[in-house]
Amino acid sequence: DTGVSQDPRHKITKRGQNVTFRCDPISEHNRLYWYRQTLGQGPEFLTYFQNEAQLEKSRLLSDRFSAERPKGSFSTLEIQRTEQGDSAMYLCAVRAAPMETQYFGPGTRLLVL
Amino acid sequence: GESVGLHLPTLSVQEGDNSIINCAYSNSASDYFIWYKQESGKGPQFIIDIRSNMDKRQGQRVTVLLNKTVKHLSLQIAATQPGDSAVYFCAETGSGGTSYGKLTFGQGTILTVHP
Numbered sequence: 001d002t003g004v005s006q007d008p009r010h011k012i013t014k015r016g017q018n019v020t021f022r023c024d025p026i027s028e029h030n031r032l033y034w035y036r037q038t039l040g041q042g043p044e045f046l047t048y049f050q051n052e053a054q055l056e057k058s059r060l061l062s063d064r065f066s067a068e069r070p071k072g073s074f075s076t077l078e079i080q081r082t083e084q085g086d087s088a089m090y091l092c093a094v095r096a097a098p099m100e101t102q103y104f105g106p107g108t109r110l111l112v113l
Numbered sequence: 114g115e116s117v118g119l120h121l122p123t124l125s126v127q128e129g130d131n132s133i134i135n136c137a138y139s140n141s142a143s144d145y146f147i148w149y150k151q152e153s154g155k156g157p158q159f160i161i162d163i164r165s166n167m168d169k170r171q172g173q174r175v176t177v178l179l180n181k182t183v184k185h186l187s188l189q190i191a192a193t194q195p196g197d198s199a200v201y202f203c204a205e206t207g208s209g210g211t212s213y214g215k216l217t218f219g220q221g222t223i224l225t226v227h228p
Contacts, residue, residue, distance in 0.1 A: 004156075033215060042202045042218025043157065056213050091156050093216075100145050100206065100214055104156035 003027055004105035006092055012111045013082055020078045021108045023092030031095040032075050033102060034067055036060065038088045043104075046090075049075060082112045123223045132193045134222045136186040136203035143205040147216070148177060148188045150199045157202060160188070190224075198226045 003026040013019050023032065030051050035043035046065070048056045051072040061067075064082075069075040079086055089109050093102040126132050138146075144165040149157035163170045163177045163186075170177050176189040186203050200223050204216040 006156075031214065035216075040221070042204070042221055043216070044218070045215040048213045048215055050213070056215065095214060101147065101159055101162055102214070102216060103159060104149075107156045109154075 004092055004094055004103060006090075006105040006108050008108055009106060010109050010111075012113065014113050015082060015084060017082055018078065018080045019082055019110065020076055021090050021110075023075045023077070023105060025073065025094045028073070029094035029096045030072070032069060033093040033095070034075070034077050035091040035093065035104075036088045037091055037107070043091050046077075079110075082110075084112045086110060087112045122220065123225070125225045125227065126193050128193065128195060128226055128228050130193055132188075132190040132197070132224060132226075134188045134190075134201050134203075134224065136188075136219050138184050138186065138203070138205050138219075140205060140207065140217070141184070142207040145206050146177070146179060146186050147204045147206075148175075148186075149202045149204060149218075150197075151202060151221070152199045160201075193224075193226050195226045195228055198224055200224070 005024045007022045032049045034046040037043040046058050046061050047067050049069040052069050064080045067077045089107045091107045092105045095102045147162045148160040150160050151157045161172045161175050161177050163179050168179050174191045178187045200221045202218050202221045204218045206216050
C-alpha cells in the first residue's frame with residue numbers, strides 16, 4: 001500500500017469525450033505529481049503541485065489538459081476532447097518533503113477509441 | 114534533453130541466481146536516484162534509492178551501485194525469485210532549482226525469473 005489511491009482504475013472513452021481522473025493521497029503530502037506512461041516506456045512527468053499551487057507543467061500537457069488540487073489534498077486531471085494519442089496510464093505520485101522519494105498510486109489506464 | 118537510459122531491455126535468469134540491471138544517465142546535475150519495480154497493471158513500486166554522495170547502498174536482497182564518473186547506476190538483486198519478475202526502472206532527479214523533484218525515468222528492463 002503506497003498510501004495513494006486513484007479512480008477510476010480503467011477508463012474507456014470515445015474520441016472527443018472529456019474524462020476526469022482523481023488522485024487521493026491517504027495522508028498529507030505537500031507535493032503531488034502527475035505522470036503519463038505509454039506502453040513499453042517509463043513514466044513521463046506532466047505536472048506538479050506543492051500544496052494547492054500548480055508550480056510546473058510539462059510541454060506534454062497541452063491546453064486540453066488541466067489539473068487541480070483545490071484543498072492541497074486530492075487532485076484531479078481532466079482531459080478535454082480526448083484523442084487516441086491520449087491512451088496511456090496516468091499515474092499520480094506523492095512526496096513528503098524533505099524526503100525525496102516519490103510513491104506512486106496504481107494508475108488510471110485510459111483507452112480512447 | 115537530459116535522459117536516463119538502460120543498457121538491456123530484457124533479462125532472463127534462473128531462480129536463485131543474482132540479477133544485475135544497469136542504467137546510464139546523462140544529467141551530471143542528477144543527485145538522487147531511485148529504482149522502481151513495476152508489475153503488470155500496477156504503478157511503480159519503490160525499491161531502493163541512493164544519493165550522489167554515496168556509491169553503494171544495500172537493502173533487503175537489493176544493492177544499488179552508483180558510479181558518478183561514468184554516470185552509471187546498477188541494481189543487484191540477490192537470490193532472484195519468481196516474484197521479482199517485473200519491469201525495473203531507474204529514475205533520477207536533481208535537487209533544488211526548478212526541478213521540483215520531478216523524476217526522469219529510463220526505458221525499463223524486463224526481468225523474467227524462471228523457476
